[in-house]
Amino acid sequence: MALAVNNEVVLENIFTINRICYNVCLGETHLEWFETNEGIFENGDLHHSKKSVPIEQILCIREECKGSERNCFSGLHSRSYLLSGYHSLSQTVVPCLSAEIWYMHKKKADRWRLKRLVITSPHDTIVSKWLHFGQEILRKHVIKRPKRLLIFINPISGSKSGVRKFRKCVEPVFRMANIETVVVRTKHKNHCRDILKNQNLSLYDGICLVGGDGLYSEAIHGLLPDSSLPISIIPCGSTNAVACSICGPKVDAISAALQVVRGCQISLDVSNIYAEDRLIAHHTCMLSVGYFGDLLARAEPWRRILGKRRYDAAGFRTLLSMRSTRVRITYKKIPDVVDSVCHENCLRCSREDDNSSLEERRIERNVAVFSIFTISCRCPMSTTGGSPYSHLGDGCAVILIVNECSRFQFLRFLIALAKDSTNALKLPYVESFRTTDVKVEVLAASMDTPNWNCDGEVVRERSLHVKMERKAINVFANGVEKVEKSNKKCCSLCTSRADDDF
Ligand SMILES: Nc1ncnc2c1ncn2[C@@H]1O[C@H](COP(=O)(O)OP(=O)(O)OP(=O)(O)O)[C@@H](O)[C@H]1O
Incomplete structure (x- = not known):
């Protein structure tokens, strides 16, 4: 044989x-x-x-x-x-x-x-x-398989299905794979962060988060600066950008649990946010001011009434009252073409580039959106993600700027972003580049302090300094699998291809 x-x-x-x-x-x-x-x-x-x-x-x-x-x-x-x-x-x-x-x-x-x-x-x-x-x-x-996991379930994530999904899809998988679990049902905001900060984590081989991006952000704040404990994210939130960016936009609870059983790990970049030289937060997905910051500030009070739908309602309302924001950006630009996509066994993420002697540049302009992406932020609504060319572990952030434009132009940008964000980046009023270090100062806005959308949390600061930290967190994942594109055309408005996958 x-x-x-x-x-x-x-x-x-x-x-x-x-x-x-x-x-x-x-x-x-x-x-x-x-x-x-x-x-x-x-x-x-x-x-x-x-x-x-x-x-x-x-x-x-x-x-x-x-x-x-x-x-x-x-x-x-x-x-x-x-x-x-x-x-x-x-x-x-x-x-x-x-x-x-x-x-x-x-x-x-x-x-x-x-x-x-x-x-x-x-x-x-x-x-x-x-x-x-x-x-x-x-x-x-099966030496890579964890033996003992500390599990956090956020009962209010997304459509509040975390506990049910865990019992139905995740727990049986871990039991079968002989993985011991200690389960914590979070009782309040920052519960997970506080436990991770104060518990002896040497008893565990990994952390499993049943929730969304907010729970992941909490875990990062509990683990950093010095934990190598790998994290798994079982997608049960409203957006699930982290889970979709590391495992693919169609990942579900059982697939994510099976990734833990396989035991494959990759490392993710995290960016550190400073306000007046004080570290105020780590961000793992998107930090944005302008439309997405205002949208979040408007959506959060509607969480109880509208649930997941709050983002659609707040998005529409924010579009009607859209305003531009004047920003001054000081950054170290990486001289490369922003066009490579991060997939399994990514070469760019395994390369050691020296970005220490980059020239500093400064720009000042009115923008509809200024965003810093650490990862691609794929999600079921935007399968290519807000930043299709972001890499998981290359130590760089991708800056996306939508310059001041009309409502129609902005709507066109949003539609292209949802269909295939690579086309959104080709629009003449959109710019994108990579950096490792960026300072952003909001010079004038209609509100006193601008709303920053920091991984789904509202941060109110006038100026922020973002520094990338390469491969700061380990996660149970293999990276996004490469899927061939189909050649079907979509509508002329978004000039995109009608793919589901990227
Ligand atoms: N028991 C709890 N009660 C109230 N808030 C909680 C509780 N547990 C966690 N949280 C907070 O709930 C917020 C949202 O959680 P999570 O990200 O899991 O869901 P989501 O917002 O629906 O998903 P996504 O972030 O993917 O859109 C997080 O900021 C987290 O800190």
């Missing part, structure tokens, strides 16, 4: 799966199985079409939960006998044992699901051997 490369065989036996006879092989790296009475001869060898699962994608191997008596085939004693074809054998009911193997498989981009493989043998010794050695191999080879 030709196995996956380096897949040294540990166990190999004949089992029935759905009443069909299979050769099942557990190796050092993969579990493989193929139908014994199928295969084609090629160059004198018999080749089978095999199914294969990497070991790190197996959650558990355990005794089948149902009763131990089931339909089996009598007389299955030797491998050679089985290979000669079992179809002619009469079926009788004999006591036997089954083991179930739970593994994850990719349904489509960003979406992972659980599958169950039930392997049955009339010999309880074979099944017991598989249960024993299978669990041993999992223990030995």
